[in-house]
Amino acid sequence: MLELKAHIHKVYFIGVGGIGMSALARYFKSRNVEVSGYDRKETNLTKQLSAEGIDIHYEENIASVPKNVDVVIYTPAIAATNKELLYCRENNYTVVKRSDVLQWITEQxxxxxxxxxxxxxxxxxxxxxxxxxxxxxxxxxxxxxxxxxxxxxxxxxxxxxxxxxxxxxxxxxxxxxxxxxxxxxxxxxxxxxxxxxxxxxxxxxxxxxxxxxxxxxxxxxxxxxxxxxxxxxxxxxxxxxxxxxxxxxxxxxxxxxxxxxxxxxxxxxxxxxxxxxxxxxxxxxxxxxxxxxxxxxxxxxxxxxxxFKGVKRRFEYYLNNDEHILIDDYAHHPEELNALISGIRSLFAGKLTIVFQPHLYSRTNDMADDFAKSLDKADEVILLPIYPARELPMPGVTSDLILQKMAISNKKILSKEDLLATLRIEKPRLIAVCGAGDIDELLFPIKDILEAKEQ
The missing domain is CATH 3.40.1190.10 (Mur-like, catalytic domain)
Structure with missing residues (x-):
């Protein structure tokens, strides 16, 4: 059992930009604990954390791991081979999972x-x-x-x-x-x-x-x-x-x-x-x-x-006007796609275009049939390549595994660049962008394309 008492003055996060990890980083910061961390890339969330006084670096480097840290907190999404994680374990840092800290909090x-x-x-x-x-x-x-x-x-x-x-x-x-x-x-x-x-x-x-x-x-x-x-x-x-x-x-x-x-x-x-x-x-x-x-x-x-205004990336409107409706959603499970599509149908009529980025090779492999059935409820589907997150590629597992099982004819796989190029040619009125990877980085470019007036 993790025992975190008043002696905690300095905390280091490996994977600080994760949504659950960042909440814990903010928790410690709110209690005047010195907080710093590593993540593999800068995001809007890590920029916010930096603005709140949390020192973050983006290169895996043991020289960047601070000394005299009371506890190192890591997320299971971090690879076991991460150099900083291995260094902390080998040099007698107190290393715990995010869930250990939540255990301590919920005991109080x-x-x-x-x-x-x-x-x-x-x-x-x-x-x-x-x-x-x-x-x-x-x-x-x-x-x-x-x-x-x-x-x-x-x-x-x-x-x-x-x-x-x-x-x-x-x-x-x-x-x-x-x-x-x-x-x-x-x-x-x-x-x-x-x-x-x-x-x-x-x-x-x-x-x-x-x-x-x-x-x-x-x-x-x-x-x-x-x-x-x-x-x-x-x-x-x-x-x-x-x-x-x-x-x-x-x-x-x-x-x-x-x-x-x-x-x-x-x-x-x-x-x-x-x-x-x-x-x-x-x-x-x-x-x-x-x-x-x-x-x-x-x-x-x-x-x-x-x-209540909702949650970012949960049925979030980027556009909602007479010309275009653009919805962003974190849906990355077949049942979440079912809920998203039925929710859209309950509010809007007309052709529905879904842009979906599968998340994880393992989930795609395990649930390809169910993903196909869910996506078939749309009128047009554009799949992006799988977002791997913490995983290495699996032989034979690509977005095509879902595409080949889908019954609707209006379906394709596109890169991010080709997706934007395609949307410039044909602008859907009703489009939902969904997935748990980095697909949200496309929202503002898609919004700009849909709002752009014809020359």
């Missing part, structure tokens, strides 16, 4: 931990926003950047933490939830778990981590959901009336969702959600159920939901 606070193969970033951000907006108060450790606060972390004097519970590398099994939310138990990270059953087993173990007297809030109808146990167990759904919380009377008015919520047989009327996607109504139901469970007043919850 009241915790709302949100896990699931998809939906967890939006729901954890919604819950953290609800607690902040209603003045309930919380510390937030998020896996995405809140559009309301332009950050993935904030601190509070309230001894409450909202934490996105990451299932990769079984990290979430180190957390100690007072309230746990389980959004989905679909197969993912099979490079870690091996089988879908082992993924499900991990979520069952996560539910068992809920403290005595705590509450589990899970999506109704999950496969093996009847094996999820806690002293208190609530379920939520978009519309299934068998759940403890569900939405009803949904309608779209001026691009916003209006709906009511039934919570434990009591109907709470007149919610307004200004974030697109029917799945986000379901996400809101989970957040509302959490807020109700911990005792926040209904009128305050309604105001906070209406004020």
């Amino acid at each position: 606070t009241f915790n709302i931990c949100v896990g699931g193969s998809h939906g967890k970033t939006t729901i954890s951000t919604m819950i953290a926003h609800l607690l902040r907006d209603t003045k309930y108060g919380c510390n937030a450790f998020l896996g995405g950047v809140s559009a309301n606060y332009n950050s993935n972390f904030w601190a509070s004097e309230k001894n409450v933490s909202v934490i996105e519970a990451d299932e990769y590398d079984r990290s979430f099994l180190k957390l100690s939830p007072d309230v746990a939310v389980v959004t989905a138990m679909d197969a993912d990270h099979l490079d870690i778990y091996g089988t879908a059953k082992e993924v499900e087993n991990a979520y069952i173990q996560f539910a068992l981590r809920v403290k005595t007297g705590g509450c589990l809030i899970s999506k109704y109808g999950l496969k093996r959901g009847n094996e999820l146990f806690a002293d208190n167990h609530l379920t939520y759904s978009l519309e299934d009336k068998n759940a403890d919380a569900f939405s009803l009377n949904r309608k779209v008015i001026n691009g916003a969702y209006h709906f009511d919520v039934s919570y434990k047989n009591q109907v709470i009327k007149d919610f307004i959600l200004n974030v697109g996607g029917l799945h986000n109504i379901e996400n809101a139901v989970a957040a509302i159920a959490t807020a109700k469970y911990i005792g926040i007043e209904e009128e305050k919850i309604k105001i906070a939901i209406a004020n």
Whole structure:
């Protein structure tokens, strides 16, 4: 067990630019700890961290590792062969995973931990926003950047933490939830778990981590959901009336969702959600159920939901006008693509173009059939080459593995450069760009192309 007490004055991060790592870096910085780190490339997020006073370098160099560091924190996304990581281990630094630090934090606070193969970033951000907006108060450790606060972390004097519970590398099994939310138990990270059953087993173990007297809030109808146990167990759904919380009377008015919520047989009327996607109504139901469970007043919850601006890269509009609609989304799992496409169809008519960058060779290999079925729900699909992240290439695994399984005829694989050239020739009215790699770097170039007037 990691013991981090008041003696922590200097912390070094290997992979500081990761979304979860950067939240921890900000946590230590907020407590006047000296923070520095390495990442392999500069991003908008690392630029923000630098502006906040965190020293970051981008070359793997043991000479850049500071001396007299109290703890070195690394992410499993960093290669085991990383020179700085090896140096720290060989020279008796205290080296721990990000999940070890979250374990320490959750041993000291009241915790709302949100896990699931998809939906967890939006729901954890919604819950953290609800607690902040209603003045309930919380510390937030998020896996995405809140559009309301332009950050993935904030601190509070309230001894409450909202934490996105990451299932990769079984990290979430180190957390100690007072309230746990389980959004989905679909197969993912099979490079870690091996089988879908082992993924499900991990979520069952996560539910068992809920403290005595705590509450589990899970999506109704999950496969093996009847094996999820806690002293208190609530379920939520978009519309299934068998759940403890569900939405009803949904309608779209001026691009916003209006709906009511039934919570434990009591109907709470007149919610307004200004974030697109029917799945986000379901996400809101989970957040509302959490807020109700911990005792926040209904009128305050309604105001906070209406004020919620979403999460960067989750159904985020870059353009939304009469000429063009450009949506960015982090979707990198077949079920997330299904939710994205159905959400777009619920709001907009017409031809839908999806630009998708597969993330990881292993995930592409494991889920090629399901990716193809999901993408077939679009009218046109442009695939980019696979974003490898932490992985080395796998023989025979390319984006063509998905393309060949797709049924629609309007499909192609393009490089980033060829994609931009193609969009200059034919500008789609309705386009969604999705993936968990570096595809977001194309958003502003695509936006510029769509907005450019013909000469």
